[in-house]
Every structure is written in structure tokens, then in C-alpha cells.
Amino acid sequence: MTFRVRVFVLVALVALVATGASTYVTLAFAKSEVARSAETQQRVMQQIADEITRYGQDHGTWEGVANLAERLARQTGRRIRLDTQQFREGIVDTALLLDQPVEPITDLTTLIDARPRFEVPVWVGAKMRDQVADSMEGYRREVRFAACVTRHGYDPRLLTVAYGVPSFTYPAVPHDVLQTCGLGTGSTPESLRRDEAEVAQCASAAAAPAVAPSSAATPGAADPVRSELACMQEAFLARIGTTGPEPLRLAVDAPEGTISATPIALAVGVVTVPIMLGTLLLSRHVLRPIRGLTVAARRFGEGALEQRVTVAGGDELARLAVTFNRMADSLQRSEERQRRMIADVAHELRTPLANLRAYLEALEDGLVTADAALFRSLHEETLLQQRIVDDLQTLALAEAGELRYHRAPVSLGDLLESCRTAHQPSASAASVELDVVADPAVVVEGDPDRLRQALGNLVTNAVRHSPAGATVTLEAVRVGREVLLKVVDRGSGIADADQGRVFDRFWRADPARRRSSGGSGLGLAITRQIVLDHQGSISLTSAVGAGTTFTIRLPAPR
DSSP: OOHHHHHHHHHHHHHHHHHHHHHHHHHHHHHHHHHHHHHHHHHHHHHHHHHHHHHHHHHSSOTTHHHHHHHHHHHHOOEEEEEETTSSSEEEEHHHHTTOOOOOOOSOEEEEOOOOOOOOOSOOOHHHHHHHHHHHHHHHHHHHHHHHHHHTTOOOEEEEEETTEEEEEOTTOOHHHHHHHHTTOSOOHHHHHHHHHHHHHHHHHHTOOOOOOOTTOOGGGGHHHHHHHHHHHHHHHHHHTTTSOOOEEEEEEOOOOOOOHHHHHHHHHHHHHHHHHHHHHHHHHHHHHHHHHHHHHHHHHTTOTTOOOOOOSSSHHHHHHHHHHHHHHHHHHHHHHHHHHHHHHHHHHHHHHHHHHHHHHHHHHTOSOOOHHHHHHHHHHHHHHHHHHHHHHHHHHHHTTOOOOOOEEEEHHHHHHHHHHHHHHHHHHTTOEEEEEEOTTOEEEEOHHHHHHHHHHHHHHHHHTSOTTOEEEEEEEEETTEEEEEEEOOSSOOOGGGGGGTTSTTOOSOTTOOOTTOOOSOHHHHHHHHHHHTTOEEEEEEETTTEEEEEEEEEOOO
């Protein structure tokens, strides 16, 4: 998995987790808040309704209820509005009292009815009917008196409740107020007669004798009693309806919602933690290899060319580590080549240059006679050193991959013939015959000059190590998908122990490393590098006293 894909997957995973978690927390919190808000609103609504109902029951009038509504509005933070039951008239609106914006109320509404409910006993008789009629008049009188006291700025106090009908007491109310309110509180005789008529009508409607229910009574026998009880309760409400506090419609507006900090902190934590964990994992994944690369690059710059980076995985960072290691390998090889070349040059040129210096100093001191033979020897030694330097430069370029090649189809028959022509003079001087065995149709793709150089080094060595009268054979043949170039001699051969070193720089079979033959010791190393650059290989077979065969294998064109 590439680093880009890993980053994408991790970011997508974090986004999904964060989105899912935040959605879940938001929905759960919203559901909880809605339920909590509804429960709180219902509880506050009931509290306000109870307070206002109690006020109506205690005072028998709605006069002065605005003060209570304002106090409740301040306590609960709600807007309170009281209207008549059919919304025909507004009684109280705390938005006006508190100088708040007046907007339509769309929240909870409920009906407030402060009128008493006459609690009729389970038995009905003439005495109970008289009590109902007396309670109608008693309630009207009590309510008128309480309302009057309230209008004068005093609060009556609920004393007792008999049959559900309240009775009041008036502590701390001045006597003159009591006298004033006591006038005109009674009902007219006509009103009293109507009370008795309503009660009598309920008795007639029940069409049943006044009896007390017994345990032997059947369920059907109690129906007339229940009917009369219900009728009396309705009659009581009808006769006091215009006297007590009329039913009101209560509307309570909810305040602006507030969100608790705890769920918000929880949601932030649920979203933030995956993001932080994902960022931490991503940073660790990125920084660990980068830190390793940084340390390796610093140590590499300090000269530790063997420093490498551990490669793990196959993403971009791993490929970066591979690239760094390849760069380090290349630089290390280049450094080793440079050191080896310097060492080779110093090693190979130290003795010849010392000899040249010694001869020149001897000539200067007159210790050696300056003749043609001496100058010819010095000239040959100088040419040899120049050839060594040129070969070292060629080999260094080849090993660094900077040796230029101009590739083209090369006929190996023509290549071998040109090589024989070039080396014929030196072979004739050594009384060695050069023979070519090649099919003119055998062709390879390569640089003809470099191939001729590689083949020429082999021919030079073969002629140099062949006795007089011997034959050196140059062969070219195609075998399957390969083309084989062979240089076969019948010379001194190479010992088995030395065959693995013949391609080393400056190696010679001569233990004394003399240059009587004129070689630089770099020809075979150059040949091998040229062959490798042509995607080929070179090998040898040899036996001491029987000769040597060098074989070059090159890929045949398709």
C-alpha cells in the first residue's frame, strides 16, 4: 500500500469516525435535551398554573393577579399570558409588564379554573339538598367579600373548606374596610329562590326517593343517586359562575434554550481524540523513516560511506530509502574507484618515475653516458607510463558508466579481420600466425571501436605469450541466442591458482612484475568492463604449457 493511499485511508477513517461519533453524540444530546426541556417546561407550567389557581381560590377574584404573574415570570424566566377562556380578552401579559418584545406564544397552554367543586356526600336527602342551596349563597357572599378586601389592597386568608366551598378570614384588615365590604354582599330573595329551585329540579330529575344506599342494593339502584349528585354539582357551578373567578387560559412561553457544556465537551473529545490519534500514527509512520534518513545522511556526509537505511514496506518512503541506498552505493563505489585509481597510479608510477629520475640525475651528474640507446629506453618507458595513465582513465570511465558507446550492427567477421590486420605486424615480428574463423553473417549490436579494443587486448596478450611458430585463432560463431567470440592460443598458459586474478588491475603472471613485455597490466580489466557494458560476459579456460582460450559471450540480435 502506497503512502498516499495510507494517508487517504487514514484521513477517510478519521473523518468517518469523527462524523459518526459527532452525529451520534449530537442526536443523543438533542434527544436528551428535547426530553429534558419538555419535562422542565411541563413542570414549570404546572407550578405556575398551581400558583395562579391558588391565588384565584384564595382571593375569589383575578384582581391583583398581575403582580403574581410578574413575580413568577421573574422566578422562572418564562413569559406568562392570561386570557379569558375563549381568548376574547387579555388579562395579563408579563412581556408588557417587563418591557419585553411581544410575540405570539406558540408553546404550552392550559385552562385555569379556580372555582370550587361542591363535594356532595354519597347519600342525598332533604337536609343535603338544603346544604347545597346554602353553600351556593355562602360561596357568593364569601367571594364578594374577599374580592372587595382584595380591591382595597389586603389579602384574605383561606380558613376552611367545607364540602369543597372555601371560607376566609381577614387578619390585619381595618374595621372600616370590613364594614364597607360587608355591605351588599348578600343575595336577593329572588336569587335564593332560584338556588332552591335548581336543587329541587335535580331531585325531580333523578325520580328516586331519598334513601341511603345499603350493601343489599343492586348496581342499578344507585344510578338515580349518582345522577342527582352530578346534577347538583353542575347546578352549583352554574349558580356561582358569575360570582367567582372565571376560567382563564394560561400560556407560558419557553425561554431561549441553553446547551450544557458537558455534552459539548464530550462531543469535542469524541471528535478530537480520533483525529489526534490518527495524526500521531501518521506522524510516527512518516517521521520514523525520515528520521532514519536524516541520521544516515548526516553520518554519510561525515564520511561513513557504509551507512545505509533499513527498508521496510513498499510505499513512497520505502522507495525513498531504496533510492538513498542506491545513491550511497554509487557514491561508495565511486569513492572506492577513486581511491583505487589513486593507489594504482601511485603504485604503478612510483618505480618507473623513480627510475627516470635516477637516470636524469645520473646524466646531470655525469655518472651515465648519454647515448642513443639510453634515450630510446627512456622514451619507451615514458610511452609506457602514458599508456598506463590512458588505460587507467579509460577503465575509470568504464567503471563509472561514463564511457561513451556508439552502438550499431557489427559484423563479427569484419571485426575479426580488421583486428588481425591491426596486429599482423606485431605477430609477424614474434613469428606468430593469426588465423580467423568466422561466419560473415554473424552480427551483434555494439560499438565497433570498443569491441575492437576489447578483442585487441586479448590478441595482444595471446601473441605476447605464444612461442615462435605458434598460431593464434580468432573465432566467431552464433550459438542459440548468444554470439561467441574466442581468442585461442597455444602459449604458456595460466595456472589454476591465478585464473581468478587475471582480470584484476595490474596483475601479471610474472611474479617479479617486470615490464619487459611492455604491458600496462590493465588490458584485461578494460576488456571485461567493455564486455559487461555490452550486456555480455567473458571467461577463460587455460592449462599451463597447453595454451589459453578467452571466450566473450554477447547477446545475439533478434
